[in-house]
Amino acid sequence: MDELKHIPEYASWREVRLIDKGWSSDKKYKVVTNTGEEQLLRVFSKQAISAKQQEFLFIKKVASVIKDSSQPIICGEIPNTPFGYMLLSYVQGRDLNSQLPELSNEQQFFLGKSAGLLLKTIHELPVPESVSQQGIQQRIYDKKCNQLQRYLDSEYYLEGQEAVLSYIEEQLKNIRTRPVCYQHGDFHVGNLIYLPSREIGVIDFNRWDFGDPYEEFYKLQSFSRETSPLFSYGQILGYFDGEVPESFWTFQKLYVAHISLFSVIWAIPYGNKQVEEMIARYYQFKRDYPTPKTLVPEWYNKAEGAAISINMDL
Incomplete structure (x- = not known):
């Protein structure tokens, strides 16, 4: 010090x-x-x-x-x-991932909606004219291709990966058609604070970047939904004002599929335990998308069913 x-x-x-x-x-x-x-x-x-x-x-x-x-x-x-x-x-409060399990279903859902609005606000910040959207799109595409190749060159083989790889290879080129915005870069319950006002604060911007707004949601499915599916469901509804486009689900599946493979390689420097955790996330992805044609993940459908009893207009 x-x-x-x-x-x-x-x-x-x-x-x-x-x-x-x-x-x-x-x-x-x-x-x-x-x-x-x-x-x-x-x-x-x-x-x-x-x-x-x-x-x-x-x-x-x-x-x-x-x-x-x-x-x-x-x-x-x-x-x-x-x-x-x-x-x-210093944003006062408690880590949201610790607080959410102690809250009611209604509170979890509406905090999720609030989080979706906060993320939307970040994405709506004007991107400087000096930023090349085409250049950003190509950089993201090249990065994803490189990460995928690192997995393919590794010693790992995960059961059922052929269908996952097929979907990634089919959709990856479409990243170059996506709009570019400011990204928080790590938007999930571990980087949100439950404030004394019972609202949400946003912290940890050190992974910020420019990129596809939809890319921000793969960490919701990888991390936030493990703490609270209702919060995660609410975040998606809040972001899209209740009307989730089909294109979102196409790209959400792409980003989650891609990270479910690459994260295994990413985890290697952190030891076998971390690698095993990432492999478990891959198999969670497989359960979320039980068939090659599944676009809306199973966890979302279940959360939607659980939300039926919640008054959405509160």
């Missing part, structure tokens, strides 16, 4: 506590100032300063349209060290 003492704001802090959670390479700290204000400090390699300044600008854009999100304070280099830092407001 010696590098923290070189941060210009350090003298105004009375407490600095390490936050040991998450997958980011940033070191994260909860800071309490001399006046009692709580802030989030992220420390990173100075080599990442340009990317982090772009992230900071994105956080500023989001904060201008979503009040209950990380508010930007400062981003810069830590003098006389090989590090940079970012200071943000």
Whole structure:
């Protein structure tokens, strides 16, 4: 923590506590100032300063349209060290993935609808004219192809993968026809906060990017639905204002199918346990889509049935 003492704001802090959670390479700290204000400090390699300044600008854009999100304070280099830092407001509350199981079905559903509206708000931020939509589309396509090839070149073979690969190869080229928007990049219940106001706050923007708005939903199916299918169902309905287009399901299946294979390779550096968890997610995908023609996943149909008793107009 010696590098923290070189941060210009350090003298105004009375407490600095390490936050040991998450997958980011940033070191994260909860800071309490001399006046009692709580802030989030992220420390990173100075080599990442340009990317982090772009992230900071994105956080500023989001904060201008979503009040209950990380508010930007400062981003810069830590003098006389090989590090940079970012200071943000600390969003008070409880991790939503911990809170949801304690809430009623109605509360889970309506929080999901709220989350869908928040995600839609992020996606509606104007994309700068300098951003090449065609270039982004091609980059995403090339990235997905490369990731898929890494799986194919690996030692892994998962039962029934032929049909999954066939669907991916059939649909992957269509990524280049998709619109481009700002993406949060990691939008799921692990990065949402249940606020004291009983509303939702949005945090952790370090995976932001430009890309297909539909791509944001594969983590809902991979992570959020495990905590609360009703929340996840509500998020989709909220995002689409109750009218989910068929094209969404086509691309949702594509993105979830793709990540169900590539995540096995992604997990290798983290050990066998993590690899086994990703393999289990692949077989969950197979259960969600029991036939090659299935587009709407089974978990969504079940959640829709469970939501029948909920008054949607509340």
